[in-house]
Amino acid sequence: MNKEQVKGSVKEAAGKVQQKIGEVINSPEQQIKGVAKQVEGKAEKAAGDVKETLKK
Numbered sequence: 001m002n003k004e005q006v007k008g009s010v011k012e013a014a015g016k017v018q019q020k021i022g023e024v025i026n027s028p029e030q031q032i033k034g035v036a037k038q039v040e041g042k043a044e045k046a047a048g049d050v051k052e053t054l055k056k
Contacts, residue, residue, distance in 0.1 A: 002052055008045025012038050 013025025021027075 002048050004048030004051065005045050008041045008043070008048055009015075010041070011044060012041030015041055032047075 015037030016036045017034070018037060019031050022030030022032075022034055
């Protein structure tokens with residue numbers, strides 16, 4: 001596992017938490033920011049996956 005995979009996973013998890021908090025406090029803005037962070041994390045993780053595959 002490389003740095004990008006780890007950072008992507010952490011960012012994705014943080015986005016899920018932010019989205020849930022937005023739901024609890026009824027804040028669509030926080031929900032949207034959380035979803036955006038999840039997408040960003042998934043993309044970063046995918047880039048790390050590609051790099052890891054190319055190493056092999």
